[in-house]
Amino acid sequence: MTETLGSTGEFGLIEAVTRSLPRGEDVLVGPGDDAAVLAVPDGRMVITTDLLVEGRHFRQDWSSAYDVGRKAAAQNLADIVAMGARPTALVVGFGGPADLPTAWALELNQGLADEAELLDVSIVGGDTVQSDKIVVSVTAFGSLDGRSPVLRSGARPGDEVAVAGRLGWAEAGYAVLNRGFRSPRTVVDAHRRPQPPYAEGPRAALAGASSMCDVSDGLIADLGHIAVASEVVIDIRSQALAIPEPLQAVAAATGADALTFVLTGGEDHALVATFEPADVPDGWTVIGSVAEGNESLPAGTVTVDGATYTGATGHAHFRS
Structure with a gap:
């Protein structure tokens, strides 16, 4: 059977x-975390x-070119700050059909x-190519400013799990758009343009975060990456999770x-991190x-209120 x-x-x-990828002496952290470190x-x-x-990631009838540009940059910048780093530059690759209006590409930019x-991040280069569908590839660079990166593999028993930023808003917006509606506007806008808590990544690093990840695939799924990398069990307390009124209305x-x-x-693209109890910064929710x-x-298990979660835990490409 062909795989x-x-x-x-x-x-x-x-x-x-x-x-099978080669790893040179300059590679300090390779594939497996939110970003590589060289x-x-x-410095690093x-x-x-x-x-x-x-x-797959956007539809022109749901999002404007400007929305797609904001989203493409945001998801990469969030990965940089999830390492505790300061974003410094972006490189952009763009593919589109020959009959796509030039104005669409300019609005994306x-x-x-x-x-x-x-x-204060610069776009420092990129590439363009003709393609059947619109494809946007963004590469982001960041500086650790002399600090060590915050990895997924550092969580320790006894740590608390805390989150900064919004959870569930983009998914609620997707649910609305998928039904053919455009309201509540707050969740639809959240799907179109995420609002990562950029400042909280370096702030968490300075506070002593033992591990960190941005929530791009789902809270359970992304905490699963930390649990596997750190060889620990993570339990989420559902009562500690805020469920804002717009999400309740969509549900x-x-x-x-x-x-x-x-x-x-x-x-x-909220940030989730683990800390010693005394180190959780103000503004983060345990x-x-x-x-x-x-x-x-x-080890590697994520539970909700002490029990294994049944059902899909988040997004994964190529899942049948």
Whole structure:
């Protein structure tokens, strides 16, 4: 039987690809975290990249070119700050059909530039190519300013889990748009343009965060990456999770569970991190704890209120 991307899965493919990649002496942190870390003559550089593909990550009838630009920049900048780093530059690759209006590409560029400007980040280069669908590839660079990176592998038993930023808003917006509606506007806008808590990444690093990740695939899924990398068990306390009124309204209108939006919705690019209890910064909300694995709950497990979560835990490409 021929193995396909569907049977391999997103993370199976990543593991297979990265296993054979060469790793030079300049690579301090390779594939597996929110961004890579390279040694450079005057310090250490953090690098990450993401793709947006029309029809998969955005639709022209749902999002303007400007929205796509803001989103493309935001998801990469969030990966940089999730390492505790300060974003410094972006490189952009763009593909589009020959009959796409030039104005669309220029509007996309403005969205990229405006999001980057929030952090005084420069767009320093890129590439363009003709393609059947619109494809946007952004590579982001960042500086650790002399600090060590905050990895997914540093969580320790006894740490508390805390979050900064919004959870579930983009997923609620997707649910609304998927039903053919455009309100509540707040959640629709959240789907179109995420609002990562950029300042909180370096702030968490300075406060002593032991691990950190941006919530791009879903809270449970992304905490799962930390649990696996750190070889710990993480428990989420559902009562500690805020469920704002717009999410409740969307859940009631669509027959969904508002808590599911918060637990499994991605693309808000909130930050989730682990800290010693005394180190949790003001403005971060404690939502869970870290423990050692055991026979009933092996290391790498994420639970909700002490129980294994049933159902999809977040987004994964190539999942059948």
